[in-house]
Amino acid sequence: MSDSVTVDPKEIRAQDRAHIWHPMVQHESIGPEDLMVITEGSGAMLKDADGKEYLDAYAGIWNVNVGYGRQEIVDAVTEQMQRLASYPQTQIVAPAAQLAARLAELLPGDLNRFFFVNSGSEANETALKAARQCGRQRHPGENRHKIIARYQGYHGFTMGAASATGQVGRKRMFEPLVPGFIHVEPPPTHGPDDIARVIERESPDTVAAVIAEPIIGGGGVLVPPDDYFPRVREICDHYGVLLILDEVITGFGRTGKLFACEHWGVVPDMMTIAKGLSSGYLPIGACAVSDDVFEAFKGEVEDEVEFSQVSTYGGHPACCAAALAAVDILVREKLWENSEQVGAYLLDRLQSIETQYIKEVRGKGLMMAIELQDEYGAMLDAKRSGAFGKAVREAGVIFGKMSHAMAGPESVYHLAPPLILTEEQADTIGNAVVTGLRAIG
Numbered sequence: 001m002s003d004s005v006t007v008d009p010k011e012i013r014a015q016d017r018a019h020i021w022h023p024m025v026q027h028e029s030i031g032p033e034d035l036m037v038i039t040e041g042s043g044a045m046l047k048d049a050d051g052k053e054y055l056d057a058y059a060g061i062w063n064v065n066v067g068y069g070r071q072e073i074v075d076a077v078t079e080q081m082q083r084l085a086s087y088p089q090t091q092i093v094a095p096a097a098q099l100a101a102r103l104a105e106l107l108p109g110d111l112n113r114f115f116f117v118n119s120g121s122e123a124n125e126t127a128l129k130a131a132r133q134c135g136r137q138r139h140p141g142e143n144r145h146k147i148i149a150r151y152q153g154y155h156g157f158t159m160g161a162a163s164a165t166g167q168v169g170r171k172r173m174f175e176p177l178v179p180g181f182i183h184v185e186p187p188p189t190h191g192p193d194d195i196a197r198v199i200e201r202e203s204p205d206t207v208a209a210v211i212a213e214p215i216i217g218g219g220g221v222l223v224p225p226d227d228y229f230p231r232v233r234e235i236c237d238h239y240g241v242l243l244i245l246d247e248v249i250t251g252f253g254r255t256g257k258l259f260a261c262e263h264w265g266v267v268p269d270m271m272t273i274a275k276g277l278s279s280g281y282l283p284i285g286a287c288a289v290s291d292d293v294f295e296a297f298k299g300e301v302e303d304e305v306e307f308s309q310v311s312t313y314g315g316h317p318a319c320c321a322a323a324l325a326a327v328d329i330l331v332r333e334k335l336w337e338n339s340e341q342v343g344a345y346l347l348d349r350l351q352s353i354e355t356q357y358i359k360e361v362r363g364k365g366l367m368m369a370i371e372l373q374d375e376y377g378a379m380l381d382a383k384r385s386g387a388f389g390k391a392v393r394e395a396g397v398i399f400g401k402m403s404h405a406m407a408g409p410e411s412v413y414h415l416a417p418p419l420i421l422t423e424e425q426a427d428t429i430g431n432a433v434v435t436g437l438r439a440i441g
Protein backbone atom coordinates (compact mmCIF):
# COMPACT_ATOMS: atom_id res chain seq x y z
CA MET A 1 0.00 0.00 0.00
CA SER A 2 1.19 3.52 -0.72
CA ASP A 3 2.49 5.80 2.02
CA SER A 4 0.65 8.86 0.82
CA VAL A 5 -2.60 9.93 2.41
CA THR A 6 -4.89 10.82 -0.49
CA VAL A 7 -7.81 12.30 1.41
CA ASP A 8 -8.14 14.75 4.24
CA PRO A 9 -9.79 12.67 6.97
CA LYS A 10 -11.23 15.74 8.68
CA GLU A 11 -13.02 16.94 5.57
CA ILE A 12 -14.26 13.45 4.65
CA ARG A 13 -15.53 12.89 8.18
CA ALA A 14 -17.42 16.21 8.08
CA GLN A 15 -19.02 15.35 4.73
CA ASP A 16 -19.92 11.90 5.97
CA ARG A 17 -21.35 13.24 9.23
CA ALA A 18 -23.51 15.74 7.38
CA HIS A 19 -24.81 13.52 4.58
CA ILE A 20 -24.28 9.76 4.82
CA TRP A 21 -26.98 7.55 6.27
CA HIS A 22 -25.04 4.57 7.61
CA PRO A 23 -26.65 1.14 7.97
CA MET A 24 -27.58 -0.47 11.29
CA VAL A 25 -26.24 2.28 13.52
CA GLN A 26 -27.71 5.01 15.71
CA HIS A 27 -26.24 8.20 14.30
CA GLU A 28 -26.67 10.06 17.58
CA SER A 29 -24.28 7.60 19.19
CA ILE A 30 -21.47 7.69 16.63
CA GLY A 31 -18.43 9.37 18.15
CA PRO A 32 -16.24 11.59 15.92
CA GLU A 33 -13.58 8.89 15.51
CA ASP A 34 -15.77 5.78 15.79
CA LEU A 35 -15.95 5.01 12.09
CA MET A 36 -12.73 4.55 10.15
CA VAL A 37 -12.07 6.35 6.85
CA ILE A 38 -10.92 3.36 4.83
CA THR A 39 -8.74 4.41 1.92
CA GLU A 40 -6.67 1.48 0.67
CA GLY A 41 -6.57 -2.29 0.62
CA SER A 42 -3.99 -4.91 -0.23
CA GLY A 43 -4.28 -8.62 0.44
CA ALA A 44 -6.00 -9.01 3.81
CA MET A 45 -4.89 -5.56 4.96
CA LEU A 46 -6.66 -2.21 4.95
CA LYS A 47 -5.32 1.26 5.58
CA ASP A 48 -7.27 4.22 6.94
CA ALA A 49 -6.84 7.90 6.15
CA ASP A 50 -4.73 8.38 9.27
CA GLY A 51 -2.27 5.82 7.89
CA LYS A 52 -3.11 3.06 10.40
CA GLU A 53 -3.17 -0.49 9.05
CA TYR A 54 -5.72 -3.15 9.93
CA LEU A 55 -6.10 -6.85 9.27
CA ASP A 56 -9.61 -7.11 7.83
CA ALA A 57 -10.87 -10.26 9.51
CA TYR A 58 -14.34 -9.64 8.07
CA ALA A 59 -13.33 -9.25 4.38
CA GLY A 60 -15.44 -6.11 3.95
CA ILE A 61 -18.76 -7.72 4.78
CA TRP A 62 -18.02 -11.43 4.27
CA ASN A 63 -17.24 -10.81 0.62
CA VAL A 64 -13.66 -9.94 -0.41
CA ASN A 65 -12.69 -13.60 -0.71
CA VAL A 66 -9.62 -13.15 -2.96
CA GLY A 67 -8.36 -10.18 -0.93
CA TYR A 68 -7.85 -6.55 -1.88
CA GLY A 69 -5.71 -5.09 -4.65
CA ARG A 70 -5.89 -7.83 -7.29
CA GLN A 71 -4.62 -6.04 -10.37
CA GLU A 72 -5.95 -8.63 -12.81
CA ILE A 73 -9.53 -7.89 -11.76
CA VAL A 74 -8.89 -4.17 -12.24
CA ASP A 75 -7.41 -4.85 -15.68
CA ALA A 76 -10.31 -7.07 -16.75
CA VAL A 77 -12.82 -4.41 -15.72
CA THR A 78 -10.84 -1.60 -17.38
CA GLU A 79 -10.62 -3.50 -20.64
CA GLN A 80 -14.33 -4.30 -20.58
CA MET A 81 -15.30 -0.73 -19.73
CA GLN A 82 -13.28 0.54 -22.67
CA ARG A 83 -14.82 -1.99 -25.05
CA LEU A 84 -18.46 -1.81 -23.88
CA ALA A 85 -19.27 -0.04 -20.63
CA SER A 86 -22.91 -1.05 -20.36
CA TYR A 87 -25.59 -3.08 -22.02
CA PRO A 88 -28.55 -5.00 -20.55
CA GLN A 89 -29.40 -8.70 -20.76
CA THR A 90 -32.10 -8.05 -23.37
CA GLN A 91 -29.43 -8.98 -25.96
CA ILE A 92 -26.30 -11.12 -25.68
CA VAL A 93 -23.24 -9.67 -23.96
CA ALA A 94 -20.01 -11.68 -24.01
CA PRO A 95 -18.87 -11.40 -20.34
CA ALA A 96 -22.30 -12.48 -19.06
CA ALA A 97 -22.43 -15.51 -21.37
CA GLN A 98 -18.84 -16.45 -20.47
CA LEU A 99 -19.49 -16.06 -16.76
CA ALA A 100 -22.66 -18.17 -16.93
CA ALA A 101 -20.78 -20.93 -18.79
CA ARG A 102 -17.96 -20.82 -16.23
CA LEU A 103 -20.38 -20.96 -13.30
CA ALA A 104 -22.26 -23.87 -14.87
CA GLU A 105 -18.97 -25.82 -14.74
CA LEU A 106 -18.34 -24.90 -11.11
CA LEU A 107 -21.75 -25.14 -9.45
CA PRO A 108 -22.83 -28.63 -8.38
CA GLY A 109 -25.33 -30.81 -10.27
CA ASP A 110 -27.29 -29.30 -13.13
CA LEU A 111 -27.49 -25.72 -11.89
CA ASN A 112 -26.88 -24.55 -15.42
CA ARG A 113 -29.04 -21.47 -15.88
CA PHE A 114 -28.29 -18.03 -14.40
CA PHE A 115 -30.34 -14.89 -13.90
CA PHE A 116 -27.88 -12.10 -13.12
CA VAL A 117 -28.70 -9.29 -10.71
CA ASN A 118 -26.76 -6.80 -8.59
CA SER A 119 -26.79 -8.12 -5.04
CA GLY A 120 -27.58 -11.02 -2.75
CA SER A 121 -30.95 -9.51 -1.88
CA GLU A 122 -31.92 -9.36 -5.53
CA ALA A 123 -30.66 -12.89 -6.11
CA ASN A 124 -33.01 -14.12 -3.38
CA GLU A 125 -35.84 -11.91 -4.60
CA THR A 126 -35.40 -13.57 -7.99
CA ALA A 127 -35.33 -17.08 -6.53
CA LEU A 128 -38.48 -16.49 -4.47
CA LYS A 129 -40.40 -15.12 -7.44
CA ALA A 130 -39.15 -17.88 -9.73
CA ALA A 131 -40.13 -20.51 -7.13
CA ARG A 132 -43.68 -19.19 -6.95
CA GLN A 133 -44.01 -19.06 -10.72
CA CYS A 134 -42.46 -22.52 -11.06
CA GLY A 135 -44.91 -23.89 -8.44
CA ARG A 136 -47.88 -22.53 -10.35
CA GLN A 137 -46.64 -23.78 -13.72
CA ARG A 138 -45.51 -27.19 -12.56
CA HIS A 139 -48.57 -27.91 -10.48
CA PRO A 140 -51.52 -26.31 -12.27
CA GLY A 141 -54.65 -26.30 -10.14
CA GLU A 142 -52.61 -26.26 -6.93
CA ASN A 143 -51.82 -23.20 -4.90
CA ARG A 144 -48.06 -23.53 -4.37
CA HIS A 145 -46.88 -20.17 -3.14
CA LYS A 146 -45.73 -20.55 0.48
CA ILE A 147 -42.07 -20.26 1.34
CA ILE A 148 -40.58 -21.95 4.41
CA ALA A 149 -37.55 -20.23 5.92
CA ARG A 150 -35.73 -20.37 9.26
CA TYR A 151 -35.55 -18.05 12.26
CA GLN A 152 -32.12 -16.39 12.57
CA GLY A 153 -31.65 -16.72 8.80
CA TYR A 154 -30.82 -13.62 6.73
CA HIS A 155 -31.64 -13.29 3.05
CA GLY A 156 -31.49 -9.56 2.30
CA PHE A 157 -33.10 -6.17 2.71
CA THR A 158 -35.69 -6.10 -0.10
CA MET A 159 -39.28 -6.95 0.84
CA GLY A 160 -39.29 -10.56 -0.38
CA ALA A 161 -35.84 -11.35 0.99
CA ALA A 162 -36.72 -9.56 4.25
CA SER A 163 -39.87 -11.70 4.46
CA ALA A 164 -37.72 -14.82 4.23
CA THR A 165 -35.36 -13.39 6.84
CA GLY A 166 -35.97 -14.71 10.36
CA GLN A 167 -34.30 -11.98 12.41
CA VAL A 168 -36.69 -9.94 14.51
CA GLY A 169 -34.71 -6.70 14.47
CA ARG A 170 -34.45 -6.63 10.69
CA LYS A 171 -38.17 -7.11 10.12
CA ARG A 172 -40.41 -5.64 12.75
CA MET A 173 -40.20 -1.99 11.64
CA PHE A 174 -41.19 -2.88 8.09
CA GLU A 175 -44.14 -5.17 8.74
CA PRO A 176 -46.47 -6.24 7.30
CA LEU A 177 -44.11 -8.02 4.95
CA VAL A 178 -44.96 -10.28 2.02
CA PRO A 179 -47.67 -12.85 2.84
CA GLY A 180 -46.95 -16.57 2.61
CA PHE A 181 -43.64 -16.87 4.50
CA ILE A 182 -43.45 -19.33 7.39
CA HIS A 183 -40.47 -19.75 9.70
CA VAL A 184 -39.17 -22.78 11.57
CA GLU A 185 -36.46 -22.93 14.23
CA PRO A 186 -32.93 -23.41 12.86
CA PRO A 187 -30.27 -26.02 13.55
CA PRO A 188 -28.33 -27.04 15.49
CA THR A 189 -31.07 -26.86 18.18
CA HIS A 190 -33.86 -27.99 15.83
CA GLY A 191 -33.88 -30.68 13.18
CA PRO A 192 -35.27 -30.75 9.62
CA ASP A 193 -38.40 -32.65 10.59
CA ASP A 194 -39.88 -29.32 11.75
CA ILE A 195 -39.92 -28.42 8.05
CA ALA A 196 -41.79 -31.63 7.17
CA ARG A 197 -44.33 -30.97 9.93
CA VAL A 198 -44.98 -27.43 8.69
CA ILE A 199 -45.42 -28.66 5.11
CA GLU A 200 -47.96 -31.24 6.34
CA ARG A 201 -49.86 -28.75 8.49
CA GLU A 202 -49.94 -26.10 5.76
CA SER A 203 -50.85 -28.71 3.09
CA PRO A 204 -48.08 -29.61 0.62
CA ASP A 205 -50.06 -28.30 -2.36
CA THR A 206 -49.66 -24.77 -0.96
CA VAL A 207 -45.87 -24.87 -0.48
CA ALA A 208 -43.51 -23.69 -3.23
CA ALA A 209 -40.07 -23.75 -1.64
CA VAL A 210 -37.78 -24.01 1.35
CA ILE A 211 -35.04 -21.36 1.51
CA ALA A 212 -31.99 -21.74 3.74
CA GLU A 213 -28.42 -20.60 4.19
CA PRO A 214 -26.25 -23.75 4.36
CA ILE A 215 -24.62 -22.15 7.42
CA ILE A 216 -26.59 -19.25 8.88
CA GLY A 217 -24.18 -16.29 8.68
CA GLY A 218 -25.29 -12.96 10.12
CA GLY A 219 -27.58 -14.82 12.52
CA GLY A 220 -24.53 -16.10 14.40
CA VAL A 221 -22.74 -18.69 12.22
CA LEU A 222 -24.98 -21.65 13.04
CA VAL A 223 -23.42 -24.81 11.62
CA PRO A 224 -25.97 -27.59 11.03
CA PRO A 225 -25.27 -31.22 11.90
CA ASP A 226 -24.08 -33.25 8.89
CA ASP A 227 -27.40 -35.03 8.44
CA TYR A 228 -29.50 -31.82 8.36
CA PHE A 229 -29.36 -30.86 4.68
CA PRO A 230 -29.47 -34.41 3.23
CA ARG A 231 -32.73 -34.79 5.19
CA VAL A 232 -34.04 -31.37 4.05
CA ARG A 233 -33.35 -32.50 0.47
CA GLU A 234 -35.33 -35.72 1.05
CA ILE A 235 -38.23 -33.78 2.55
CA CYS A 236 -38.34 -31.34 -0.36
CA ASP A 237 -38.25 -34.19 -2.88
CA HIS A 238 -40.96 -36.06 -1.04
CA TYR A 239 -43.36 -33.09 -1.12
CA GLY A 240 -42.37 -31.70 -4.54
CA VAL A 241 -41.07 -28.54 -2.86
CA LEU A 242 -38.10 -26.63 -4.31
CA LEU A 243 -34.94 -26.28 -2.23
CA ILE A 244 -33.30 -22.85 -2.52
CA LEU A 245 -29.85 -22.65 -0.94
CA ASP A 246 -28.64 -19.12 -0.23
CA GLU A 247 -24.88 -19.41 -0.74
CA VAL A 248 -24.39 -15.64 -0.76
CA ILE A 249 -21.89 -15.87 2.11
CA THR A 250 -20.97 -19.56 2.01
CA GLY A 251 -20.25 -19.74 -1.72
CA PHE A 252 -16.86 -19.34 -3.37
CA GLY A 253 -14.69 -21.05 -0.80
CA ARG A 254 -15.77 -19.39 2.42
CA THR A 255 -16.46 -22.65 4.32
CA GLY A 256 -13.60 -24.80 2.99
CA LYS A 257 -15.41 -26.09 -0.12
CA LEU A 258 -16.19 -24.14 -3.27
CA PHE A 259 -19.86 -24.26 -2.19
CA ALA A 260 -21.02 -25.22 1.29
CA CYS A 261 -23.63 -27.71 0.01
CA GLU A 262 -20.68 -29.86 -1.14
CA HIS A 263 -19.96 -30.67 2.53
CA TRP A 264 -23.08 -32.83 2.52
CA GLY A 265 -23.39 -33.83 -1.15
CA VAL A 266 -26.66 -31.91 -1.49
CA VAL A 267 -27.66 -30.20 -4.73
CA PRO A 268 -30.40 -27.56 -4.45
CA ASP A 269 -32.96 -26.74 -7.15
CA MET A 270 -31.90 -23.12 -6.99
CA MET A 271 -28.79 -21.49 -5.60
CA THR A 272 -28.33 -17.80 -4.91
CA ILE A 273 -24.85 -16.31 -5.08
CA ALA A 274 -23.30 -12.82 -4.73
CA LYS A 275 -20.50 -11.52 -2.43
CA GLY A 276 -17.61 -13.91 -3.25
CA LEU A 277 -18.78 -14.14 -6.88
CA SER A 278 -16.86 -10.94 -7.67
CA SER A 279 -15.10 -10.82 -4.28
CA GLY A 280 -16.86 -7.48 -3.92
CA TYR A 281 -14.87 -5.75 -6.67
CA LEU A 282 -18.12 -4.80 -8.39
CA PRO A 283 -21.74 -5.51 -7.42
CA ILE A 284 -23.15 -8.72 -8.90
CA GLY A 285 -25.39 -11.56 -7.80
CA ALA A 286 -27.17 -14.42 -9.52
CA CYS A 287 -29.98 -16.87 -9.12
CA ALA A 288 -28.92 -20.25 -10.52
CA VAL A 289 -31.61 -22.80 -11.37
CA SER A 290 -31.47 -26.45 -12.36
CA ASP A 291 -32.30 -27.66 -15.86
CA ASP A 292 -35.46 -29.15 -14.42
CA VAL A 293 -36.63 -25.84 -12.89
CA PHE A 294 -35.84 -24.01 -16.13
CA GLU A 295 -38.06 -26.50 -18.02
CA ALA A 296 -41.08 -25.10 -16.15
CA PHE A 297 -40.52 -21.76 -17.90
CA LYS A 298 -40.61 -23.20 -21.42
CA GLY A 299 -43.74 -23.17 -23.55
CA GLU A 300 -45.46 -21.53 -26.48
CA VAL A 301 -45.35 -17.72 -26.64
CA GLU A 302 -49.11 -17.59 -26.01
CA ASP A 303 -48.68 -19.71 -22.85
CA GLU A 304 -46.89 -16.75 -21.23
CA VAL A 305 -44.82 -18.98 -18.95
CA GLU A 306 -41.54 -17.09 -19.36
CA PHE A 307 -40.02 -15.40 -16.33
CA SER A 308 -41.43 -11.90 -16.16
CA GLN A 309 -38.56 -9.94 -14.63
CA VAL A 310 -35.96 -7.55 -16.03
CA SER A 311 -33.07 -5.68 -14.42
CA THR A 312 -31.33 -2.71 -16.06
CA TYR A 313 -27.98 -3.58 -14.53
CA GLY A 314 -28.24 -7.34 -14.02
CA GLY A 315 -25.46 -9.00 -16.01
CA HIS A 316 -23.62 -5.67 -16.39
CA PRO A 317 -20.59 -6.35 -18.60
CA ALA A 318 -18.06 -4.77 -16.23
CA CYS A 319 -19.46 -6.62 -13.22
CA CYS A 320 -19.39 -9.93 -15.14
CA ALA A 321 -15.80 -9.22 -16.20
CA ALA A 322 -14.89 -8.59 -12.55
CA ALA A 323 -16.60 -11.82 -11.49
CA LEU A 324 -14.89 -13.84 -14.23
CA ALA A 325 -11.48 -12.56 -13.11
CA ALA A 326 -12.25 -13.09 -9.41
CA VAL A 327 -13.50 -16.63 -10.01
CA ASP A 328 -10.39 -17.36 -12.10
CA ILE A 329 -8.16 -16.33 -9.19
CA LEU A 330 -10.19 -18.31 -6.69
CA VAL A 331 -10.07 -21.48 -8.78
CA ARG A 332 -6.43 -21.10 -9.87
CA GLU A 333 -5.30 -20.62 -6.27
CA LYS A 334 -7.79 -23.21 -4.93
CA LEU A 335 -8.58 -20.78 -2.15
CA TRP A 336 -11.17 -23.09 -0.56
CA GLU A 337 -8.24 -25.30 0.45
CA ASN A 338 -6.55 -22.45 2.29
CA SER A 339 -9.91 -21.58 3.79
CA GLU A 340 -10.19 -25.11 5.18
CA GLN A 341 -6.59 -25.31 6.45
CA VAL A 342 -6.12 -21.85 7.92
CA GLY A 343 -9.74 -21.92 9.09
CA ALA A 344 -9.06 -25.09 11.11
CA TYR A 345 -5.88 -23.52 12.49
CA LEU A 346 -7.67 -20.33 13.53
CA LEU A 347 -10.64 -22.20 15.03
CA ASP A 348 -8.26 -24.29 17.11
CA ARG A 349 -6.30 -21.21 18.17
CA LEU A 350 -9.46 -19.40 19.29
CA GLN A 351 -11.01 -22.43 20.97
CA SER A 352 -7.87 -22.96 23.03
CA ILE A 353 -8.01 -19.48 24.63
CA GLU A 354 -8.69 -19.99 28.30
CA THR A 355 -11.25 -17.48 29.50
CA GLN A 356 -14.60 -17.34 31.19
CA TYR A 357 -15.82 -14.76 28.69
CA ILE A 358 -16.06 -16.97 25.61
CA LYS A 359 -19.13 -19.18 25.53
CA GLU A 360 -18.32 -20.72 22.17
CA VAL A 361 -16.19 -20.33 19.08
CA ARG A 362 -17.85 -22.08 16.13
CA GLY A 363 -17.59 -22.17 12.37
CA LYS A 364 -16.38 -23.93 9.26
CA GLY A 365 -13.51 -22.88 7.01
CA LEU A 366 -12.95 -19.15 7.35
CA MET A 367 -16.49 -18.43 8.55
CA MET A 368 -16.61 -18.17 12.34
CA ALA A 369 -18.37 -16.66 15.32
CA ILE A 370 -17.11 -15.86 18.80
CA GLU A 371 -19.96 -15.75 21.31
CA LEU A 372 -19.12 -13.80 24.45
CA GLN A 373 -20.69 -14.32 27.86
CA ASP A 374 -20.50 -12.69 31.28
CA GLU A 375 -19.43 -14.25 34.59
CA TYR A 376 -22.86 -15.88 34.92
CA GLY A 377 -23.05 -17.39 31.43
CA ALA A 378 -25.46 -14.75 30.07
CA MET A 379 -24.84 -12.77 26.85
CA LEU A 380 -22.38 -9.99 27.59
CA ASP A 381 -24.07 -6.60 27.83
CA ALA A 382 -23.61 -4.03 25.05
CA LYS A 383 -21.10 -1.90 26.97
CA ARG A 384 -18.68 -4.71 27.78
CA SER A 385 -19.15 -6.30 24.40
CA GLY A 386 -18.41 -2.93 22.80
CA ALA A 387 -15.23 -2.64 24.89
CA PHE A 388 -14.08 -5.99 23.44
CA GLY A 389 -14.72 -4.80 19.88
CA LYS A 390 -12.94 -1.49 20.47
CA ALA A 391 -9.88 -3.19 21.94
CA VAL A 392 -9.72 -5.63 19.01
CA ARG A 393 -9.83 -2.71 16.59
CA GLU A 394 -7.14 -0.85 18.53
CA ALA A 395 -5.04 -4.00 18.25
CA GLY A 396 -5.33 -3.57 14.47
CA VAL A 397 -7.96 -6.18 13.58
CA ILE A 398 -11.47 -5.67 12.18
CA PHE A 399 -14.28 -8.09 13.11
CA GLY A 400 -17.96 -8.09 12.20
CA LYS A 401 -20.61 -8.05 14.90
CA MET A 402 -24.07 -9.53 15.07
CA SER A 403 -26.58 -6.72 14.86
CA HIS A 404 -30.39 -6.51 14.91
CA ALA A 405 -30.65 -10.30 14.61
CA MET A 406 -32.03 -11.15 18.04
CA ALA A 407 -34.00 -9.52 20.83
CA GLY A 408 -31.71 -8.44 23.70
CA PRO A 409 -27.90 -8.28 23.83
CA GLU A 410 -26.06 -9.65 20.80
CA SER A 411 -22.56 -10.34 21.96
CA VAL A 412 -21.51 -12.38 18.95
CA TYR A 413 -18.55 -11.32 16.81
CA HIS A 414 -18.18 -12.62 13.25
CA LEU A 415 -14.97 -13.54 11.47
CA ALA A 416 -14.74 -13.98 7.71
CA PRO A 417 -11.25 -12.94 6.60
CA PRO A 418 -10.11 -13.06 2.98
CA LEU A 419 -9.40 -16.66 1.99
CA ILE A 420 -5.72 -15.84 1.43
CA LEU A 421 -5.22 -15.54 5.20
CA THR A 422 -1.89 -16.92 6.45
CA GLU A 423 -1.32 -18.75 9.74
CA GLU A 424 0.71 -15.76 10.90
CA GLN A 425 -2.26 -13.50 10.26
CA ALA A 426 -4.48 -16.03 12.06
CA ASP A 427 -2.15 -15.64 15.06
CA THR A 428 -2.59 -11.86 14.85
CA ILE A 429 -6.36 -12.43 15.06
CA GLY A 430 -5.88 -14.78 18.04
CA ASN A 431 -3.71 -12.21 19.84
CA ALA A 432 -6.25 -9.46 19.17
CA VAL A 433 -8.98 -11.62 20.74
CA VAL A 434 -6.82 -12.07 23.86
CA THR A 435 -6.32 -8.29 24.01
CA GLY A 436 -10.05 -7.76 23.53
CA LEU A 437 -10.91 -10.16 26.36
CA ARG A 438 -8.76 -8.16 28.77
CA ALA A 439 -10.95 -5.12 28.04
CA ILE A 440 -14.06 -7.02 29.23
CA GLY A 441 -12.89 -7.84 32.74
Ligand SMILES: Cc1ncc(COP(=O)(O)O)c(C=O)c1O
Binding pocket: 118, 119, 120, 121, 122, 124, 154, 155, 156, 157, 213, 217, 218, 246, 247, 248, 249, 274, 275
Ligand atom coordinates in the same frame (compact mmCIF):
# COMPACT_ATOMS: atom_id res chain seq x y z
C1 LIG B 1 -26.89 -15.10 3.43
C2 LIG B 1 -27.14 -13.77 2.81
N1 LIG B 1 -28.03 -13.67 1.82
C3 LIG B 1 -28.30 -12.50 1.22
C4 LIG B 1 -27.65 -11.35 1.61
C5 LIG B 1 -27.98 -10.05 0.94
O1 LIG B 1 -26.94 -9.66 0.13
P1 LIG B 1 -26.76 -8.11 -0.30
O2 LIG B 1 -26.35 -7.36 0.93
O3 LIG B 1 -25.71 -8.17 -1.37
O4 LIG B 1 -28.07 -7.66 -0.84
C6 LIG B 1 -26.70 -11.40 2.62
C7 LIG B 1 -25.96 -10.18 3.03
O5 LIG B 1 -25.23 -10.14 3.98
C8 LIG B 1 -26.44 -12.64 3.25
O6 LIG B 1 -25.59 -12.72 4.28
